[in-house]
Amino acid sequence: MNPRRIGADFRVFALGFLRNSISLFFSLFFPLVLIVMFGAIYGGLGTAHATLWVEDEDSAAPLAQGFLKTLNATGDLTLNFVSLSVGNLSTYLTNHSLTAGLVLPATFSQRIQAGLPANLTLYTDPVSSGNAGVVQGAVGAALFAFNLQLAHGTALAGVSQHNVGSPVFTNIDYLVPGLIGFSILVSPMFAMVDLTATYRKEKLFRQLSLTPLTKGEWLTSKIMWYVGLTFVSAALMIGAGDGIFGAHATLSWGMLPFLVLGPFFFVSLGMLAGSLTRTPETAAIVGNVISFPMMFLSGTFFPVSAFGSTLQTIAKLLPLYYVIDGLNAVMLFNNPLEAFHDALIVAGLSVVVFGLALLAFKWRDE
Amino acid sequence: MATAIEVENLSKEYGTLHAVDGISFRVQVGAVFAFLGPNGAGKTTTVEILEGLRRRGGGTVTVLGLNPWTDGRRLHPRIGVIPQEFRFFDKITPREAIQYYAALFDQKVDVDRLLERVVLSDKATARFETLSGGQKQKLGLALALVSDPELLFLDEPTTGLDPQARRAIRDVIRSLHSEGKTIFLTTHYLEEAELLADQVAIIHHGRIIADGTSSSIISQFGHPPRLRLEGSAALAEILRRQVARPVTFNDGMIEVEIRTSADVLPVLTAAQASGLPWSNPTTVRDSLEDVFVRLVGEMDEGEVRASPLPAGPGGAR
Numbered sequence: 238m239n240p241r242r243i244g245a246d247f248r249v250f251a252l253g254f255l256r257n258s259i260s261l262f263f264s265l266f267f268p269l270v271l272i273v274m275f276g277a278i279y280g281g282l283g284t285a286h287a288t289l290w291v292e293d294e295d296s297a298a299p300l301a302q303g304f305l306k307t308l309n310a311t312g313d314l315t316l317n318f319v320s321l322s323v324g325n326l327s328t329y330l331t332n333h334s335l336t337a338g339l340v341l342p343a344t345f346s347q348r349i350q351a352g353l354p355a356n357l358t359l360y361t362d363p364v365s366s367g368n369a370g371v372v373q374g375a376v377g378a379a380l381f382a383f384n385l386q387l388a389h390g391t392a393l394a395g396v397s398q399h400n401v402g403s404p405v406f407t408n409i410d411y412l413v414p415g416l417i418g419f420s421i422l423v424s425p426m427f428a429m430v431d432l433t434a435t436y437r438k439e440k441l442f443r444q445l446s447l448t449p450l451t452k453g454e455w456l457t458s459k460i461m462w463y464v465g466l467t468f469v470s471a472a473l474m475i476g477a478g479d480g481i482f483g484a485h486a487t488l489s490w491g492m493l494p495f496l497v498l499g500p501f502f503f504v505s506l507g508m509l510a511g512s513l514t515r516t517p518e519t520a521a522i523v524g525n526v527i528s529f530p531m532m533f534l535s536g537t538f539f540p541v542s543a544f545g546s547t548l549q550t551i552a553k554l555l556p557l558y559y560v561i562d563g564l565n566a567v568m569l570f571n572n573p574l575e576a577f578h579d580a581l582i583v584a585g586l587s588v589v590v591f592g593l594a595l596l597a598f599k600w601r602d603e
Numbered sequence: 604m605a606t607a608i609e610v611e612n613l614s615k616e617y618g619t620l621h622a623v624d625g626i627s628f629r630v631q632v633g634a635v636f637a638f639l640g641p642n643g644a645g646k647t648t649t650v651e652i653l654e655g656l657r658r659r660g661g662g663t664v665t666v667l668g669l670n671p672w673t674d675g676r677r678l679h680p681r682i683g684v685i686p687q688e689f690r691f692f693d694k695i696t697p698r699e700a701i702q703y704y705a706a707l708f709d710q711k712v713d714v715d716r717l718l719e720r721v722v723l724s725d726k727a728t729a730r731f732e733t734l735s736g737g738q739k740q741k742l743g744l745a746l747a748l749v750s751d752p753e754l755l756f757l758d759e760p761t762t763g764l765d766p767q768a769r770r771a772i773r774d775v776i777r778s779l780h781s782e783g784k785t786i787f788l789t790t791h792y793l794e795e796a797e798l799l800a801d802q803v804a805i806i807h808h809g810r811i812i813a814d815g816t817s818s819s820i821i822s823q824f825g826h827p828p829r830l831r832l833e834g835s836a837a838l839a840e841i842l843r844r845q846v847a848r849p850v851t852f853n854d855g856m857i858e859v860e861i862r863t864s865a866d867v868l869p870v871l872t873a874a875q876a877s878g879l880p881w882s883n884p885t886t887v888r889d890s891l892e893d894v895f896v897r898l899v900g901e902m903d904e905g906e907v908r909a910s911p912l913p914a915g916p917g918g919a920r
Contacts, residue, residue, distance in 0.1 A: 245706030249695055256694040256730070439690045443656050447679050448707040601656045 238457065242450050246458040254462065260428065264466055265473060268420040272409075272474050275416065275538065276482045279408035287371040288315045290338040292326045298346030305341075307386070308379040313371055327360055336362040337372040349387065409482040413474055414564035415537040420470045421499035422537075422557050425463040426507045426528050432459075433511025433598070434520035446600030453595060456508060463500035471496055491567030494580040499560045502587040505594045506556075512597040531557040536565070559583050605632040607754050607785040608653060612662035614809075615648050622648045624809035625662065630802065632753075635776065635786045637800035639793065641899055645809040646789045647687065650758050653787065654684050667754060680708060683752035687759045689743030693732035697723055697742045700731070704749040712749055720778075721745045722771045737768025744775060754785040762791055773799060793892035803891065807899050817891050824898055825889030829858040830870050834881035838874060845873040861886070 254260050289308075295301040309316055319338075323329045330338045340358040348355040359376055361369035385392060436442050445455065471492070478484030510527060514520040534548060535541070535557035541549055552558045563579030566572040608630040615623040623645045630636040640646045651657040652664060655671030655678055664671060669678045691700055698714055705712040718724045721741040726734060734742065740760055747755055757776070761769040769792075776786060776799055790796055796803055797817045805813040805820070813820045839852035842859055846869055849860040859870050867886065874881045 241709065242707050245703050249692060249699065249703045252699060253692050253694040440686060441690060441692070444684075444686065444690070446656065446675070447654065447682075447684050448704065449676070449680060449709075450707050 238451075238454055239449070243454045243458045243461070246450060246455055247461055250458060250462055263427075264420075264424045265470055267423075268416060268470050268474050269477050271416050271419065272412070272477045273481060275412050276409045276478065276484075279412060286313060286315070287337060287368045287375070288317060288335075289372055289376075290317050290319055290326070290330060290335050291341070292319050292321065292323070292329075292338065293341045294321060294343040295341050295345040295347075300346035300349055301341050303386075304345075304379065304383050307383050308376065311375040311378055313375040326358075330360055336365045336368050339376065409478055409484045410486060410569060411540065411565070412538075413478045413484055413486045414568045415561055416474055417467075417471045417496075417564055418499070418535065418557055418561035419532060419537045420474065421467055421496070421560055422503055422528060422531055422535075424466060424470070425459075425500050425503040426510075427524050428463075429459065429504050429507025430511045430514075430520045430524035431517060433508050434514055434517040437511075438517060442600050452598055452600060456505070456591070456594065456598070459508075460501050460504045463504050464497050467496050467500045486568045487571070489567045491573055491576050492564060494576075495560050495563045495567075495583065498580060498583040498587050502556055502560075502583055502590060505587060505591040509590055509594040509597055512594065512599070531555045534558075536561045556583060556586050559586075606630065606665075607632045607634075607667060608636075608787065609665040610649075610653070610662070611664075613649065613652065613659055613664055614661040615645075615652060615657070616660050621809045623652070623660070626806065626809070626811045627662075628804055628811065628814060630785060630787060632785050633780075633783045634801040635780050635788060635799050636802045636804070637796035638787065638789045638804055638806065639796055639895060640789075640806035644806045646806060647758060649806070650756055650787065650789055654682065654756055655679065680750050681753050683747030683750065683755045685740065685743040685747050685755075685757050685760050687762065688736075689739050691731045691739070691742065691746075694730050696728045696730055697734075697745065698727045700742060701745055701749060704746045708750040710750055717745050717748060720748070721775055735768075737764040737771075740764060740768065740772060744772060748779075752784070754787065755779065756787045758789050759791060760788070761795060769795075793890065793895055797891045805895060805898060807902055812898055812902060813894070821889050821891060821894050825894045827860045827862065828886055828888040830861050830867055830884060831856060831858050831887050832874065832881050832884040833857070834874065835879060838877055838879040838881055841877045841879070842870060842873055846870050857881075858887070 254264075291305065293301060293305065305316065308314065319326065319329060326338045326340050330336070338360040340360075342355070342358070345355045345357070357376070357380075359373070361372055363369060475484070475486050475488070478486060506527070507524065510523045511520045514523050530551075533539070534544070534552045535555045536552065537557070541552045541558065541562075544552060559579040559582045563576045563583070566576035566579065606629050608628075610629070611627050612625050613623055613627070614621065614625050626645075626649065638646055638649065648657065652659045653666055653671055655666075655675040658672050666678060667681050671678055695703070697718060701712060701714045701717055704710075705714075715724065715727075718727050721744050723738060723741045723745060726738050729738075731739065731742070744757075744760065747757075760776075761772050764772070773795065776788070780786060780799070786799075788796070788800065800817065803813075803815065803817050803820055804811050813824055815823070833855055834857045835855075836852050839850055839857045842857065843850040846859060846866075848866065848870070851858045859866075861867060861870070871884060
């Protein structure tokens with residue numbers, strides 16, 4: 238291994254990479270898009286809110302107005318009132334593609350005053366389950382408060398809600414390590430599969446074989462580049478998570494093994510896959526076949542604990558699982574022993590795949 | 604004189620195809636050796652074996668005293684290679700490419716001078732993907748020269764280039780030759796070989812069918828020189844009777860075979876004495892291309908059976 242040659246190859250590769258807008262997009266911009274998109278989906282951007290269409294058949298009565306005031310006070314709903322002339326609210330909601338509605342019957346106040354049960358009718362759309370949950374929760378909470386108020390009672394028992402790991406963690410905090418893992422997989426893996434197959438097709442490897450550069454030096458410079466890129470990409474994602482959603486990812490030295498070993502493994506795996514295929518087209522297919530299961534089953538977007546037992550077993554066979562699990566261990570759970578165990582597995586796999594990639598990778602034709 | 608390349612009974616098979624079928628030749632240090640042949644003749648396979656890019660099937664190969672397949676690490680800094688249709692990293696400029704190769708070979712290179720030498724200074728900072736075919740080949744040549752090699756392999760370096768680019772590359776080859784570099788050149792342009800090469804070998808169906816200097820190949824395999832003049836069939840008949848040399852007539856053109864320049868005067872005297880009209884006397888001789896086309900054509904028709912040729916100094920055996 239000659240540092241001067243590795244440095245020269247690193248420089249040329251970096252220049253080529255930085256001048257390629259597609260590479261830049263998928264390496265740096267795309268992870269940011271993901272973090273913003275998933276952050277918003279998982280509720281980090283703004284609070285859960287829904288619109289409720291109300292048909293108040295008892296609008297003149299103070300009790301009905303009192304209930305709607307309580308409902309409005311939950312802050313989770315925007316109340317839009319519809320005219321009584323629309324007739325059946327369910328039909329109105331369907332015709333106007335609306336997802337939630339509430340009918341206060343004309344006898345609402347009268348029955349309460351008579352000490353009789355008064356039922357509201359709530360319409361929700363099961364397809365919009367998130368929206369329905371917000372509406373049901375808000376209406377339920379309003380009814381509970383309204384009933385307590387009518388009974389002149391005081392709530393005695395309550396609940397204090399906390400998240401696992403830290404009292405302050407939210408969904409976005411769990412998403413950051415997963416998306417760093419995603420970035421560690423996608424950028425090096427796809428780039429190296431394509432690079433290896435294309436360079437071979439265009440005979441660039443044969444050309445390089447006529448220089449003193451060795452296969453190991455060439456691969457090392459690529460690993461160095463993608464390790465550097467992973468640090469930048471991780472910093473951007475942590476920054477975006479913190480800046481936009483107030484994520485609380487813990488920066489720790491324990492992340493370093495995963496930010497180094499992850500790209501090491503996936504650069505080598507990409508090169509191995511590219512070396513074993515004949516054309517760039519086949520290489521792209523192989524790259525996708527390897528990457529997609531890992532992308533979705535390793536805990537990138539969904540926690541592995543949410544999977545069934547078979548999928549959990551499969552997930553534990555995937556190298557990316559150990560990268561993400563290790564990042565979670567150091568960034569969220571302060572569990573260095575678990576992280577060390579994961580790092581050892583990734584290191585072992587990396588050495589094996591690096592060796593196999595060097596064996597499979599041919600500069601020249603036999 | 605020292606030998607740069609020595610090939611003895613070299614063969615290479617791809618399945619049942621004998622791409623190279625027992626060829627032998629030597630290239631002297633400082634010579635320009637042109638390796639000619641039609642497409643699929645075995646040129647590129649031979650060149651790649653010599654460069655150490657492909658394993659030989661049989662025979663022995665020595666390049667600068669080394670086995671190119673097993674001693675590549677020692678050989679490659681001493682040779683420069685331009686493959687057919689040179690490719691490089693799309694986003695890199697010629698200046699950066701030369702700096703890259705200089706770092707790989709641990710050579711101090713005057714980049715501007717090298718770019719100037721291959722007539723590429725005006726494209727020093729243009730990305731490879733924007734260069735024309737000729738400019739790409741010039742960059743290939745520049746990179747091949749970075750390590751100041753003793754021996755250069757130029758595999759069809761001018762194919763598909765415009766006349767200006769071809770001329771620029773030929774000028775560089777001439778200048779390298781004058782510096783004493785050994786050049787192994789494969790080309791489709793026969794006039795290029797005739798212009799540049801000290802030694803020529805023609806390969807067809809994996810076997811060398813002619814070898815030597817251009818003029819020796821033309822002498823050996825070409826038609827004798829002819830005196831050509833425009834005239835009638837009657838004049839051709841008169842000349843046939845009077846000069847005792849083979850005479851042909853075709854479409855108003857008379858050709859009389861001559862051995863030396865002394866044969867010219869009697870022919871012209873006889874033509875003048877005939878009283879018949881004639882004009883435009885010229886002497887013609889076969890070019891390397893004429894010989895090449897004939898040899899390859901005859902071999903394809905099965906009229907010529909390739910046989911080992913007598914070994915000349917540094918020639919095929």
